[in-house]
Amino acid sequence: MKKIFKYIALSVLCAGVFCSCEKFFDTMEGDLSKVDAESMVATQAGLQSLLANLYNSLPMNAFSTGDQNQLFANGSRSTPSYYSSTTGFWNYTTIRSINKFLEALDSAQEKGIIDEATKKVYRGEGLFLRAYCYFCSVRYYGGIPIVDHSLDEEYDGGENAGLYVDRSTEKESWDWVLDQFQQAADLLPESQVQEMRANKYTALGMKARAALWAASESKYWNRAPINSSYNAVQKKLTYMEASYAGAYYEQALTAAYDVIRNSSNDLYGAEPSSVDEAIDNMKNLFQHYSSLEGLFGRSYETGDSKTTNGVNGWAPAQCLMGDYTGGSYSISLNLADEYDYYDSKTSRKHLNGKIQTLIDGDEDDYFDDVQAEMTDALVANYKKYDKVTSPFELKDARFQAWVIYPGCTFRGMTINMQGGIVDGDGHVDVYPAENKAKFKALTAYYPYGAEKQEDLSFFYDLTTNLNSNNRSFYCFVPRKYLDQNTNNPTTKTPWYDLRYSEILLTYAEAAVESGKGDQGLAATYLNMVRHRAGFTDNVPLTLENVLHEWKVEFALENKWSDVLFRRRAFYNPDNTPTYEEGSIGHKLTLVPMVDLSGAEAKYIFLRALPYSATSHFNNYSGTLRFNAEQYYGAIPNHVKNRIDENNK
Amino acid sequence: MRATSLVLGILLSATALFAQNTIKVTGTVTDAQKEPIVGAAVMQKGTSTGTATDIDGNFELTVPEGAVLEFSSIGFETQTLKAAAKMNVTLVEDSELLDETVVVGYGVQKRESLTSSISQIRSEDIAMTKSPDAVTALQGKVPGLMITQNTGKPGDFANSISIRGYGTPLVVVDGVVRSSTKVTRGMFFSIMKDYGMDVSETDISYANDLSVLNEINPDDIESISVLKDASATIYGLGAENGVILITTKKGQVKKPTVNLSAMLSLTQPVTVRNVESWTSFMKWENAMSDVSKMGHRFSDEVIAAYENNDPDYIYTDWYNTVFKKATLNQQYNVSLTGGTETVDYYIGGNFTNDNSVYKSKSYGYDRYSFNANIGVRLTKNLQARYTTTFRQSTNRTPGSYDVDWNLLYYVYSSNPMVGVTTKENPTHYTVVDEEFMNPAALLDTETAGYYKMDNKSFNNNLEITYNAPFLKGLRFSANGAFDFERNKSTMLVKRYPLYDYATDQVAGWFREETQYGENWSDRRRLYGRIQALYDNHFGKHNVTAMLGAELTDFLMSSVGADRYYGTDKDNWLYTHDTINSGLRSRSENKGTRSQDRSAGYIGRVNYNYAGKYLVEVMGRYDGSYWYKRGKRWAFFPSYSLGWRISEEKFFKSILPFVNNLKFRWSDGFTGSNQGSPYDYVTGYTESGSWVFTDGKTTTGYANNTVESSILTWAKVRMMDFGVDWELWQGKFGGTFDWYKRTVIGTAATRTVDIPDFYAVSLPKENLNSYENQGLELTLYHRNNIGAFNYRIQGNVSFTRSRNTYIESSATQKYTSSMNYWQSYNLNRWNGYFGGSRYEWAGGQFTSITDASTSQVLYDYSASGAGNRAIVPGMYKLIDRNGNGYIDSNDVFYTWGTGSSPLQFGLMLSGSWKGLDFSLMFNGAALRYKSYMMAGYSSFGYLNYLPSEYTDSYRVANYGDDPWDPETQWVAGYWPALARVTSSGASHNATYTSAQPYNYINAAFLRLKSLEVGYRFAPNFMKKIGIKSARVFFNGGNLFTICNPLLKYIDPESQDASSSAGGYYQLNRSYNFGFNLTF
Secondary structure, eight states: OHHHHHHHHHHHHHHHHHOOHHHHHHTSOOOTTOEEHHHHTSSHHHHHHHHHHHHHTSOOOTTOOGGGGSSSEEOTTSOOOOOOOOOOOOOHHHHHHHHHHHHHHHHHHHTTSSOHHHHHHHHHHHHHHHHHHHHHHHHHHSSOBOOOSOOGGGOOSSOOGGGOOOBOOHHHHHHHHHHHHHHHHHHSOSSOSSTTSOOHHHHHHHHHHHHHHHHHHHHHGGGSOOOTTSHHHHTTTTOOOGGGHHHHHHHHHHHHHHHHHHSSOOOTTOSOSSHHHHHHHHHHHTTSOOTTTEEEEEOOOOSOSSOOOSOGGGSOGGGOOTTOOOOOSEEOHHHHHHSOEESOTTTOOEEOOOOOOBSSOOTTOOBSSHHHHOOGGGGGGBOOBSSTTGGGTTBOHHHHHHEEOTTOEETTEEOBOOOEEEOTTOOEEESOSSOOOEEETTEEEOTTSSSSGGGBOSSTTTTTOTTOTTOOSSSBEEOTTSOSSSOOTTOOOOEEEEEHHHHHHHHHHHHHHHSOSOHHHHHHHHHHHHHHTTOOSOOOOOHHHHHHHHHHHSTTTTOHHHHHHHTTOBOOGGGTTTTTTBOOOOOOEEEEEEEOSSSSOEEEEEEEOOEETTTEEOOOOSOOOOOGGGGSOOOTTHHHHTOOOTTO | OHHHHHHHHHHHHHHHHHHOOEEEEEEEEEOTTSOBOTTOEEEETTSSOEEEOOTTSEEEEEEETTOEEEEEOTTBOOEEEEOOSEEEEEOOBOOOSTTOEEEETTEEEEGGGOOSOEEEEEHHHHTTSOOSSHHHHHTTTSTTEEEEEOOOOTTTOOEEEEETTSOSOEEEETTEEOSBSOOOOOHHHHHHHHTTOOOOHHHHHTSOBOHHHHHSOGGGEEEEEEEOSGGGGGGOTTOTTOEEEEEEOOOOSEEEEEEEEEEEEEEEESOOOOBOOHHHHHHHHHHHHHHTTOOOSSOHHHHHHHHTTOTTSOOOOHHHHHBOSOEEEEEEEEEEEEEOSSEEEEEEEEEEEEEOSBSSSSSEEEEEEEEEEEEEEOSSSEEEEEEEEEEEEEEEEESSHHHHHHHHHHHHHSOTTSOSBOSSOTTSBBOOSTTOOOHHHHTOHHHHEEEEEEEEEEEEEEEEEEEOTTSTTEEEEEEEEEEEEEEEEEEEEOOEEEEOTTTOOEEEEESSSOEEEEEEEEEEEEEEEEEEEEEEEETTEEEEEEEEEEEEEEEEEEEEEEEEOOOOSSOOOOOOSSGGGSOTTSEEEEEEEEEEEEEEEEEEEEEEETTTEEEEEEEEEEEETTSOTTSSEEEEEEEEEEEEGGGSHHHHHHOTTEEEEEEEEEEEEEEEOOSOTTTTSOEEEEEEEEEEETTEEEEEEEOOBOOOTTOOOEEEEEEEEEEEEEEGGGTEEEEEEEEEEEEEEEEEEOOOOOOGGGOSBOOEEEEEEEEEEEEEEEEEEEEEETTEEEEEEEEEEEEEEEEEEOOOOTTOOOSSHHHHHHHOOBTSBTTSOOEEEOOEEEEEOOSHHHHHTOSSBSOOSSTTOTTTTOOTTOEEEOOTTOSSBOOGGGOEEOOOSSSOSEEEEEEEEEEETTEEEEEEEEEEESOEEEOOTTOTTSTTTSSOOBGGGGSBOEESSTTOOTTOTTOOEEOOSBOOOOOOSSTTOOSSGGGOTTSGGGEEEOOEEEEEEEEEEEEOOHHHHHHTTOSEEEEEEEEESOOEEEOGGGGSSOSSSSTTSSSSSOSOOOEEEEEEEEEEEO
């Protein structure tokens, strides 16, 4: 028996040599999908990678379709909607990442990875990114808990007192955000080597935007006052007052002026010599990022052949490839009406943009159910246009460059969007079930504008095939971000988060609202934006003119919802007359028709509610009221976070 | 008894030594068929004197007079006879289970001395089911091994395998763990990601890969053991779900024997949907439209035209355009086996070809495999054994991934009024639906492309055993394995035009761009083990001991590339399917590498006293690299006890016919890895990206975690109480087991309230726990009536599990008792807790009036308020909470739709002279299947109506308005059918899947296989040089007993749970083959 144990002991010894426990595992490659903390900040490239994640986490809402929810545009197959698309930012994970990044800079400098000057730039960017995030928080939640350092060390498994941060008042929060933008601006260089990184004027531009927001909110808080007995109002967590406004307008003016005066930015294609040049400029601006116009934005030129910004599905049905669904973003007639006309291509003075459809000029009238209500007798009252494009030919260059309208040329093809026919006997047929040709002087005219289904973008087959893809029930779609030339499913056009024209309008609005700043300069700035669009005349500096310019210059850039939000100007019938700016009519479309009743084929245009898959002819459902309390979002997890809830 | 004779033998031989009177014994050892047995041992009992029979079964031995001789050979019952000068011995085949040796972890044991729950199945039983993979061949044959066949797709082998419901087991082939714990993310998943589908990469990476079970040639398998209880713990971490041990065939000491077998199989789907004829369908469709208040799809003229066979109206039977009635598969095996005392060998080759029932080459599976096992006795005490396997398999599926998932859907969504190709051009495929999915084009590899997976694996195993000459019963062995596997997948997805049937004009394009991709992955396993084994007895004390150490190093790397051929609408060119042929500017590539290691020390001691009292103690010191230093290594002990009461004297006198009755108890610990490897490292991982300058993307990195430094494996305890019995020398026998497994400390995050500002999720800890419990019963009977031998074996397994701790917030609020029931299942048995279906109150609404006057509201949504949209035939439901309407709070518990907790199998086999037969049944119960009446490819949207739906409430006269209260109805099983506007949509509350008529008991009993064979008379065959020849017919999945509604939707497969007949169905097969032995 002893022998047995001897041999067993021997083999155990062998086994021991064979495998030396921990070392066997320590020598493994490890997890190759992770990079350890030390190597991550050991090089500048590593710091850049951290920065890339931080920029990517910004609540920029690029290409969000928020504008669809406003007056202007609509999802193609749904009932019109009306609500704010301004959202809050409540992502302390991103805040932690930014704080950790800022905290890593000191040690990176100590280790000699970056020098003092580089650290200054990185710190400036960190502060900018953090202020950007908190700006998006304050505007929606009011006073917020400001976490300005990472709390990793504060978790103790017990009371965790160090993890709880209380809300600052709304005014303190705004002041902190503005101060942080200013600190960032002081650290950042005049320009960055890489154009998609924030520089001094990005920070100042953002400061101007935030200051205008704080100022507008202060001035107009009382348009939508919330119950003063609420705890959050008592504690001034959701409270601003008119007396704050002046100082904020001044900050906006100063910051905007600094950018306009000192930055190398300018309007892209300022003072064009013709309408056509203006149209080209306005198209080109959105094809490739212009670092002249853009102070901040996001590029989709990734170097990867497949990633895209995802807007190609907005294109009309004729442009779609494979199994994509298009026409998913429509523009209403209401927006088309906003764009002014030139009096002529040469003198280029502005005229009211309402599209003239009727001889009696009653353009406030429209059809609820165009198919049933449009009668043969009514045809006589319609203005007859020679071409389907005639009503749009003298429209603002921005409309022609940014909107696809009936009969326009896009990617080398004519976009057909027609909804019916008046035949030789003067008989009207709107949305006919069959696309049967009628003849005039041996030329075939189709109710829907062309014979083959693949040559049609809208209206066809509405009543029988509601689920058919690629249908919109409006006759306008966005062109702004689409590839202008080829059917390319990998559209990579950029997103401008902050454009030079916004700085100009910010100055103009702050000046007209506060009476401060240089009023003459403000008028010039407002007209600079108009001139860039091809107009030659000047309009006076009025609030109405400034707001009109916000609508037309930034259509489809999700700005209008923000304007209404900060000005507390959403539609609110209980609160007359302050809802002026946010007042809405029904979202309408034009229904272009070919008219064969006269000697030659002409075109008439009907104003109508669009057909809808869900409710036959579209109309609003539900109430359109935007309550005062909706200006402050519910605080996420307020019980768990031990902070005050809003509207309570 | 045995011990007594042993002692007797020693005494006798001692006597013999003194007597010195010797005799020379000569003779032959043969089997029952009078075939000589080569290499049978002839030993003088109690001594080491002995010899082995030669190639003709002859032997010669000189022994003392009066000696007792023991004749033994593997697979035969040992015979003990008194020595005589001339001895012709016939050994009886060892069908006796008791003496059988059983492969256990790191060794073999005699069945009689087993103290654990281990089931073993031999090659003959495996071969009873004919299938290209070993998993299907195991189904229903091993108690506690639960297998569900999910699909009949060639080469897919998507079977669910679990031992006792525990989860995916470890697979050990010839002593080496060959199921990888880590799997590369397949190309398939990257495609899904490309198409924007949500795929969690971590889930895929750590799935257990059992592909070895699918790829191994069932014909090369000698035996399969299933370790179901604490006996599995000897394999350490990862063995918590039990272990499947596969032993491949070895050489035998006998004349070289060639075995040749060939088999041809005809396969067809088990479930073929019976659908209404086109003219009947059109009328049904219109009637359904009436119910939905939609316009008719077919005018009376069109219907009349088809009824009158108007030649202007064509009809395409898409199902038969795509499907064959049956397909032909082949399987060939050849093996050479033989050996002498010094060298033995087994060499096997196999070719398997498995085709699909589609009229297309786009699906298919081919495999070539080669297996060799060579043993060499180098010196008297030194032996070496080399095992090698080379396998090559090719698996083809269509290039377009969506075909694979939805082919039946596309078959039925295709418009039958349109031809497969255009009127004028038979090479122009037509547009048949809105999605441009022409099924015939999709399956045409020339047109649509292909997906091909090519797998080559090369496994090598070398074992060297040294019998220590200085100590009886001591052996050392060293075992090394080197496995290499290369997987190459290629995919071509082509862009192609589809034409308008009538005009022959291009009407649309399938796919936006042609794409070609390749993915190569390598896997390499190095394995080493050293062992010391001791086996001896001292009087009645029998001792075996084993001590060893092992380690594995597994490397996986992959690289893949894709190129596209251009998106320009008219201007693009496809040339060849090579990466270089695609556009350089439209290319992508990817590559990964990962490593996996394991190591452990193993020790085991078995002791038994006189074969009566059995004890086994074992332990394993095991490590896992997943955790932080200091949390990696642990010792896992196990023990088991057995008492063979039948060996007790008193028992033998009372119940002499009981030749075995054993009670067993086993109890042991092991660990289950938790979380994912390296959770303890707080690393940065890729997170988003930013373009700082046009054209240059910087990948972002983020770290939003804190290290899981206290996480370690979960503690698993496995317990088993079992009884084995056998009566009348094996005529009747059985086994019963009760088992329980507890798993304590599965990974979870503590649910304490932490404010958002901390912004890091808390680390994972070992918090939750659960347990499994179950019962197993096996009964067998064997006998012979004259020349008719037969055997019956049946087994039943029942298993269930429940959570015994769930980390949840103390402040968690449940809104109702139903909410509590549905969302919190602590201490409740899984599979039966789910509140998942409405309960039938009995009766159906017989009319519109009946529904609209009901006191209970079924549809209370804003759009369909009240019961105005409820159709006649809708089942009346119980409003459990009595609030006046039916909603999710009224659902009631029932057995689930997951895997069956109760599974059973029955094997019958017998032989009479040359004739043999076998039958294998498999079944499961306590499971429901959702019929998905409103399912994805059910009725109401597509161009077909399954005939079973015609048994529905329907208007008495075609064309009657279903919404007129005066309309007369004809009753049926289903509610009135309604047309819907999109696939999978339901008309209203009536057709949701949780309705009682949709919930169908999926209990079934299926004849998995039936085999009839005939062996030709050996004498006649011998004249033409053939030792034996056998022909057979084998049928697979021949019939199934189940609820008649499941005739069309298989009760076993996953078919229908989501796609109602859209899945690749199980196959029925008719196999013809022969075996020849030379």
